[in-house]
Amino acid sequence: MPRNIPNDVGVKVEENSIEYDYDLFVIGAGSGGVRASRTSAGLGAKVAICELPFHPISSETIGGVGGTCVIRGCVPKKILVYAASFAGEFQDARNFGWELSEKVDFNWKKLLHNKTQEIERLNGIYKRMLANSGVKVFEGEGKVIGPNEVELTQLDGTKLRFSAKHILIATGSRAQLPPIPGKELGITSDEALSLEELPKRVVILGGGYIAVEFASIWCGMGAKVDLFFRKELPLRGFDDEMRAVVAKNLEGRGIKLHPDTTLTELTKTEEGIRVLTDHGDEYVADVVLFATGRTPNTKRLNLQAVGMELDKIGAIKVDEYSKTNIPSIWAIGDVTNRMNLTPVALMEGTCLSKTIFGGQPSKPDYVNVPCAVFCIPPLSVVGLSEQEALEQAKSDILVFTSTFNPMKNTISGRQEKTLMKLIVDAETDKVLGASMCGPDAAEIMQGIGIALKCGATKSQFDSTVGIHPSAAEEFVTMRTLTRRVSGSSKPKTNL
Numbered sequence: 001m002p003r004n005i006p007n008d009v010g011v012k013v014e015e016n017s018i019e020y021d022y023d024l025f026v027i028g029a030g031s032g033g034v035r036a037s038r039t040s041a042g043l044g045a046k047v048a049i050c051e052l053p054f055h056p057i058s059s060e061t062i063g064g065v066g067g068t069c070v071i072r073g074c075v076p077k078k079i080l081v082y083a084a085s086f087a088g089e090f091q092d093a094r095n096f097g098w099e100l101s102e103k104v105d106f107n108w109k110k111l112l113h114n115k116t117q118e119i120e121r122l123n124g125i126y127k128r129m130l131a132n133s134g135v136k137v138f139e140g141e142g143k144v145i146g147p148n149e150v151e152l153t154q155l156d157g158t159k160l161r162f163s164a165k166h167i168l169i170a171t172g173s174r175a176q177l178p179p180i181p182g183k184e185l186g187i188t189s190d191e192a193l194s195l196e197e198l199p200k201r202v203v204i205l206g207g208g209y210i211a212v213e214f215a216s217i218w219c220g221m222g223a224k225v226d227l228f229f230r231k232e233l234p235l236r237g238f239d240d241e242m243r244a245v246v247a248k249n250l251e252g253r254g255i256k257l258h259p260d261t262t263l264t265e266l267t268k269t270e271e272g273i274r275v276l277t278d279h280g281d282e283y284v285a286d287v288v289l290f291a292t293g294r295t296p297n298t299k300r301l302n303l304q305a306v307g308m309e310l311d312k313i314g315a316i317k318v319d320e321y322s323k324t325n326i327p328s329i330w331a332i333g334d335v336t337n338r339m340n341l342t343p344v345a346l347m348e349g350t351c352l353s354k355t356i357f358g359g360q361p362s363k364p365d366y367v368n369v370p371c372a373v374f375c376i377p378p379l380s381v382v383g384l385s386e387q388e389a390l391e392q393a394k395s396d397i398l399v400f401t402s403t404f405n406p407m408k409n410t411i412s413g414r415q416e417k418t419l420m421k422l423i424v425d426a427e428t429d430k431v432l433g434a435s436m437c438g439p440d441a442a443e444i445m446q447g448i449g450i451a452l453k454c455g456a457t458k459s460q461f462d463s464t465v466g467i468h469p470s471a472a473e474e475f476v477t478m479r480t481l482t483r484r485v486s487g488s489s490k491p492k493t494n495l
Helices: 031-042 067-072 074-096 108-132 209-220 240-252 342-357 386-392 407-412 441-453 458-462 472-476
Strands: 022-027 047-051 136-139 141-146 149-153 159-169 173-175 201-205 224-228 256-258 263-268 273-277 282-285 287-290 294-296 329-331 371-373 379-383 397-404 418-425 431-437 483-485
Touching (some): 031 067, 031 342, 067 074, 074 407, 240 256, 371 441, 379 441, 386 431
Parallel strands (some): 047 136, 201 224, 201 287
Antiparallel strands (some): 141 149, 273 282, 371 379, 397 418
């Protein structure tokens, strides 16, 4: 029998006399669900997991083991970013002595084929990892029909019922379309990763991760890209100074930005998709991408019927241990709408396994989680932005910045600068946040993330010997203060 949940997690300990089919039944085999299944099985639990049939483009009835990140998110997106980055590399290569012909052909269908092969390979790897961990995998749609009971509908319509001491919901989220006339003519990131033809004219609505990443991808592949977003700058929630640099870089790469603008209607014409904005302007596109947010996958899980509490967007409410208001049911990942990042879902899955089956009540730690936006060049951050630091400030904030022309650009001639930034508490000297926009930002920021997690001070950064010549060394050579800001002041942007 599985171990009881420790009393200090706030869950009533059950009697071991009840027999269940499984100690843990997981609905959803994305990153979080797979991690929770494997770690729980490793702690001795009898575990089953269910997932919808595989397909690159998701719906309410198709999905695939590996989830959004592996099949229609991070992994295929990064493959396309790599592909798009070569355009700039070819341009830069000429000044490094490479004699390239004027025309370099790009085969979209070949890239699409190789991308699909890779996600199919990863789908198989995830299945094998689950099997090798002793986790029973079911293909079909699962829903909750009781505090300890799951119903699984298989492909042929057969319904199976399983009892479980604990149920975990890890069904993630799905892209949504905005409520405007003609929205059915647009696509989401799912379809964008599997288009049969490479578009020549693209309109994108949105200012978040997905919007700027796909703008970079399609522009790098030769498409004309118009990016529309409601705010003054893209990437709301990131440091304002970094947002401005990203916007400048996007424009420098050839993307047309339309701030303070939204789309109001799409119509089909002989020339393509006619796009109307709230300013009365018209555009024609081959593809219109809606990157306007995602919705938690809770609609078909029967959660309200069992009394589960959801928030206003349909996300599952959980406590700090990922437990819902029903003591035997838990939830992790994007379906809870906490911090919607794949590595965070992995962390939540590990913590859940330790809490339920490891006798170690474990809370996910959301402090100093690094992340990256894979536009071209990328943006990566960890810790607080300047704006967040000022909101939380108990003392003055010291801001250190370094703006420079990457060594590669001095030869290539590309007019695109890198910006690095450190936010420091004036009283404690502790580094509160770090950010970078430039080549290899994500690779560099992973190491900076460790430093912040360990509570590093600015003096410790300064005493670290840099690697020369590298962009990363700038993080340990920023000795000159850019500005000192008090908590009562508004941050200024130097661009």
